[in-house]
Amino acid sequence: MTPKLDMIGLVVEDMAASLTFYRRLGLDIPAGSENEPHVEATLPNGLRFGWDTVATVRSFMPEWTKPQGGNAVGMAFLCDSPAEVDKVHADLIAAGYRSHKDPWDAFWGQRYACVLDPDDNTVDLFAPLTP
Incomplete structure (x- = not known):
């Protein structure tokens, strides 16, 4: 298997x-x-x-310590549209979460944004710029 x-x-x-x-x-x-x-x-x-x-x-695992100096995991959530990337990002920031990178049009053809979860993991939001 x-x-x-x-x-x-x-x-x-x-x-x-x-x-x-x-x-x-x-x-x-x-x-x-x-x-x-x-x-x-x-x-x-x-x-x-x-x-x-x-x-x-x-x-x-008694010796476990939180990773330092960067992310331990990366996650990306697909949104329905570029506008939804902006909305979800704004909603999370309004709820008190921190932006790691405000929404932008990435050169690879996606609307992209990064927020931090409560444990400082980067969570990406993205959608294709064109359907």
Whole structure:
């Protein structure tokens, strides 16, 4: 059997804050998960997205430390249009999240923006400039 990618996981400082952020991006996360040490959501394509608290990870890997000097993971969310990239970015900033890079028309043909989740992971928003 060939291994297949089944889950992308994040280590989070504050489970509730992280789940709130990703719910704003449309992930269907089980209600009442905010106080759990491990949470999973299955995406429409069957891929699972998971969150573990720092304490959970340190329970089996006590030497774990948060990566320094850059991102540990990169994620990109496809939006329906360039206008939606701008709207989602603006909505997240208005909700108190930080912009890493304001929306711009990238030379590779996409409207692109980058925001930071509560654990400083860069989350990209993008859409093709032309349909």
